[in-house]
Amino acid sequence: MPKGTNQKFKLYRLAQIMLENTDEEHYITMPEIIDALGTYGVTADRKSIYADLRDLEILGINVEGEPVGNRYHYHVVDRPFELPELKLLVDAIQSSKFITEKKSNALIRKLERFVSRYDAQKLQRQVYVSGRIKTMNESIYYTVDAIHNAISMNKKIRFQYYQWNVQKEMELRHNGAWYCISPWGLSWEGENYYLVGFDQGAGKIKHYRVDKMLHIRIMEEAREGKEHFQRLDMADYTRKSFGMFGGKEQNVRLLVDNELAGVMIDRFGKDVMMIPSGEDHFTVNVDVRVSRQFLGWVFSLGEQVEILSPEEVRSAMKEEIQKHMRQYQ
The missing domain is CATH 2.30.30 (SH3 type barrels.)
Incomplete structure (x- = not known):
């Protein structure tokens, strides 16, 4: 068999063909592999391809062959990422306001290289499901x-x-x-x-x-x-700062309707202590950086949450409510 014009790229092209065209649901036969290599100017016989498929394992590409009728069907197994994992990464990129639309699409195209072209289409369909507002800062x-x-x-x-x-x-x-x-x-x-x-x-x-x-x-x-950051727990700092707005850190006691137990756990974590107060309510003591954003968060929960103490924060809430009342009179 005469050699093709690009024989030195044979193993690379074989890896490309297997990665792009096969997955857990899509297979390729030996004749199809030979034809695909031919489109890249690479000639090969069955015996050499068997050896090349074994060599791909050295590159971390595991190919499995399964008998179907009188032929073997080949596909890549054990990829670095599973499709559900990549979907999760795509969603994270898409929902990130700080990444521009252009950069989001570029990142997702790079993630598509970790799956077959069939699964890449499933990732691409997710790109356009949301019209989220994105930053315009390309840097x-x-x-x-x-x-x-x-x-x-x-x-x-x-x-x-x-x-x-x-x-x-x-x-x-x-x-x-x-x-x-x-x-x-x-x-x-x-x-x-x-x-x-x-x-x-x-x-x-x-x-x-x-x-x-x-x-x-x-x-x-x-x-x-x-010295300031040696005693700072970054995760704790973020949790206490509503919308990352600063403010004086204070221990605030809240009276909360039982229906909002999940809201408190989502915001302050599962370790938050919820002390029963009557049949329908509980109280929590939380350390927060008191800001208008914190007061706004409490206000958004309506009558189901009340600030009990300290009086300074309770008064700040009253003042904020009065401002809104004057604005809408």
């Missing part, structure tokens, strides 16, 4: 990468921060001033990505929406605020 990838690099290098970063104005234009905050922050972590909250860092000038921990950061640069100065 998000590089911003996140720079933050990770700064953390590993123990360096500060500087960046500009923007907001949208009523003309729907990006407008730099503080007249384009540069923010100099010591980055210590990244937090994913409410479909947004946040930088959590230390502001030496203010002497406290702050957080910033990563998709609103522009022109990030790694500085030569070493990070500051280590």
Whole structure:
């Protein structure tokens, strides 16, 4: 048999054919493998392909052959990801507001390479089921990468921060001033990505929406605020901050209708202590950063939740309600 023009790519093309065209439900026969190789300018006989299929295992591609009638059908087994796992990743990418539509589609196309073309279609169908609002900051990838690099290098970063104005234009905050922050972590909250860092000038921990950061640069100065983050549980910090808005941390006692037990567990975790109060209610004591967003969350639950203490927070809730009443009079 004369050799094809691309024999040196034989094993690579065989791997490509098997990965793209076979899965648990789709098989390929030996004649079909030979024909597919031929389209790439590669010639092969059965004996050499048997050996090549065994060699694919060295590359981590396991091919299984099953007898069907008087022929063997071959397909790839034990892929790095199962289809349900990739669907989960696709959903996470699609629901992430901090990833642009363009970058989301590029990421999903890369994930499609882990499955056959048949399963890739199932992933692609999921891409268009949602019209979620996405960020328009195309530099998000590089911003996140720079933050990770700064953390590993123990360096500060500087960046500009923007907001949208009523003309729907990006407008730099503080007249384009540069923010100099010591980055210590990244937090994913409410479909947004946040930088959590230390502001030496203010002497406290702050957080910033990563998709609103522009022109990030790694500085030569070493990070500051280590003593603050040594005693900070990042997950606990995120849980206490509603919508990642700051506020004074306080222990708040709530009276909650029994029907909202699941809401409390979803928000504060299964370890939250729920103390019965009569037949229809229970009380919880939770540590939160009291902000208008926290008060808004309580307000959204209506008559089924009441702030009992401290009086300072209870009064803040009354004041917020009065503001709304005056607004709608």
